[in-house]
Structures are given as structure tokens and as C-alpha cells.
Amino acid sequence: xxxxxxxxxxxxxxxxxxxxxxxxxxxxxxxxxxxxxxxxxxxxxxxxxxxxxxxxxxxxxxxxxxxxxxxxxxxxxxxxxxxxxxxxxxxxxxxxxxxxxxxxxxxxxxxxxxxxxxxxxxxxxxxxxxxxxxxxxxxxxxxxxxxxxxxxxxxxxxxxxxxxxxxxxxxxxxxxxxxxxxxxxxxxxxxxxxxxxxxxxxxxxxxxxxxxxxxxxxxxxxxxxxxxxxxxxxxxxxxxxxxxxxxxxxxxxxxxxxxxxxxxxxxxxxxxxxxxxxxxxxxxxxxxxxxxxxxxxxxxx
Numbered sequence: 503x504x505x506x507x508x509x510x511x512x513x514x515x516x517x518x519x520x521x522x523x524x525x526x527x528x529x530x531x532x533x534x535x536x537x538x539x540x541x542x543x544x545x546x547x548x549x550x551x552x553x554x555x556x557x558x559x560x561x562x563x564x565x566x567x568x569x570x571x572x573x574x575x576x577x578x579x580x581x582x583x584x585x586x587x588x589x590x591x592x593x594x595x596x597x598x599x600x601x602x603x604x605x606x607x608x609x610x611x612x613x614x615x616x617x618x619x620x621x622x623x624x625x626x627x628x629x630x631x632x633x634x635x636x637x638x639x640x641x642x643x644x645x646x647x648x649x650x651x652x653x654x655x656x657x658x659x660x661x662x663x664x665x666x667x668x669x670x671x672x673x674x675x676x677x678x679x680x681x682x683x684x685x686x687x688x689x690x691x692x693x694x695x696x697x698x699x700x701x702x703x704x705x706x707x708x709x710x711x712x713x714x715x716x717x718x719x720x721x722x723x724x725x726x727x728x729x730x731x732x733x734x735x736x737x738x739x740x741x742x743x744x745x746x747x748x749x750x751x752x753x754x755x756x757x758x759x760x761x762x763x764x765x766x767x768x769x770x771x772x773x774x775x776x777x778x779x780x781x782x783x784x785x786x787x788x789x790x791x792x793x794x795x796x797x798x799x800x801x802x803x
Contacts, residue, residue: 523543
């Protein structure tokens with residue numbers, strides 16, 4: 503522990519108290535101790551430190567070092583939010599959305615989520631985008647969704663990049679633009695997001711002729727499937743079943759059907775049974791062996 507931080511905290515410096523509380527909360531340079539974290543956060547928050555108030559709210563929300571208490575979480579989030587702390591504003595919006603410690607109030611959700619987004623908090627920008635996208639608590643507005651997603655996507659939020667890519671792919675709230683869709687899917691895929699890998703693969707499989715690249719599509723589907731993403735496993739089995747960009751291969755198709763089955767994804771089971779009728783016993787045995795080998799390898803990883 504930095505002695506200067508501890509000394510300053512003990513002398514009443516609010517920033518030092520916050521830093522010391524965070525050190526205890528994270529186990530950074532000291533043994534993790536939530537009770538000590540709460541002590542120092544509270545001392546700092548009572549002096550008006552918005553970050554300490556926000557983190558104290560998180561402690562009460564999660565029940566770390568204290569009995570879980572949504573009412574106390576709300577109290578400290580409000581203190582932070584009223585000082586324009588964007589994380590506190592976001593968390594307060596979530597509490598109003600879920601009705602935790604307060605009565606569910608969608609007007610308050612929009613108010614606080616919008617403020618947090620305006621103050622630059624990427625997760626609030628993403629969630630505000632989903633609110634406009636889904637249209638459950640406001641009128642659906644794809645243009646507003648795209649604007650909010652773009653702000654979050656520019657800050658590297660993979661989920662926002664994926665949703666923005668879909669809007670460009672489908673021409674919803676923005677002009678349809680396959681290249682822009684690929685750009686945003688790729689940025690999320692580069693973060694090893696399996697959903698983005700699948701979406702990018704789908705663009706290369708089924709996009710315009712100047713985009714199509716079956717080898718790249720299969721490579722991306724494999725990356726996504728290896729993370730257990732069931733849509734990618736489905737896409738792989740259909741590529742081999744139809745012979746899209748590759749020779750038809752019932753063994754490979756059956757293998758991916760069997761992998762999906764072993765992972766609990768039973769959709770398309772009838773298709774597997776249909777393929778089975780066109781396969782020899784040796785082919786079925788080979789496909790099942792390949793599926794088992796894949797499962798063994800990925801369970802180890």
C-alpha cells in the first residue's frame with residue numbers, strides 16, 4: 503500500500519479516501535477487504551466525492567461487504583447522479599427500469615440513461631440505443647438507435663458495433679450499406695465476439711457478389727462455433743449440407759448437427775435424421791467420431 507495515500511486518507515483527503523477504498527475493493531496492493539472499502543468510500547462520499555458515492559452504491563447493490571440493500575444503493579447512486587457522475591446516472595436508470603429499490607418508472611429510465619449517454623458513458627449510449635431500437639418504453643426510432651449505437655461503437659462496445667452493423671445491413675434508420683455493416687461487424691469480431699464473427703461470416707456468405715468470400719465465411723463461422731455460438735454451428739452444417747462454396751459433405755454436416763445436439767441445441771434434429779438416411783454406417787461413425795474429438799478438444803480448452 504502507498505503510505506502517502508493512507509496518510510492522506512486518514513487526514514481527511516476525499517480523493518485519497520476514494521483511492522484507498524478502491525484499493526481495498528479491488529485487492530490492489532492490499533488484501534481485498536470489502537468492509538474497509540465501504541468505510542473509506544463512505545468517508546469520501548460524505549465529503550461529496552461522486553465516484554465514491556457511486557462505488558458505494560454498487561457495493562450495496564451487489565451485497566459486497568454489506569447486506570444487499572437496493573434502497574441504500576439508490577440513495578448513493580442519486581448522490582453520484584446529482585453530481586453528474588455518468589456511471590451513477592446509468593445505474594440509477596437501470597434501477598428504475600428493473601424496479602429495484604424504487605417503483606418502476608420509464609420516464610426516469612429515459613431521463614437518467616440519456617444524461618449518462620450525454621456525459622459520455624459508453625454502456626449508457628449502447629443501452630439508450632437498444633431502448634430506441636426495441637421500442638418497448640419509447641416509440642421505436644431506428645435513427646435515434648443508430649445515433650446512440652454509433653457513439654458507443656466508437657468507444658469499442660462490441661454489442662453496439664454489432665447492432666449498428668445490423669442497421670446498416672438492413673437499411674433501418676440509416677441508408678443500407680453492406681460495406682459499413684462489414685466494417686462494424688469486423689470491429690466487433692476483432693474483439694473475438696462470436697456473435698459478430700457469425701454476422702461477418704454471413705455477410706461474406708450471402709452478401710453481394712463483390713463481397714462474397716466463402717473461405718472467409720467458413721473461417722469466421724468456425725471461430726464463432728468454437729466459442730459455442732449455436733447460430734454459427736447451424737450455418738456451418740447448412741454450408742456443408744447445401745455445398746455452398748464447398749463440396750457437399752454429409753459427414754461434416756452431420757458432425758456439426760451432432761456437436762449442436764451434444765451442446766443442447768436440438769433445433770434441426772429432423773434434418774440430421776434426414777441426412778442419416780443418405781449416409782452409410784461408416785460415414786455416420788466417422789461423423790460421430792469427429793464430433794466427439796471436437797467436443798473433447800474444446801472441453802479441455
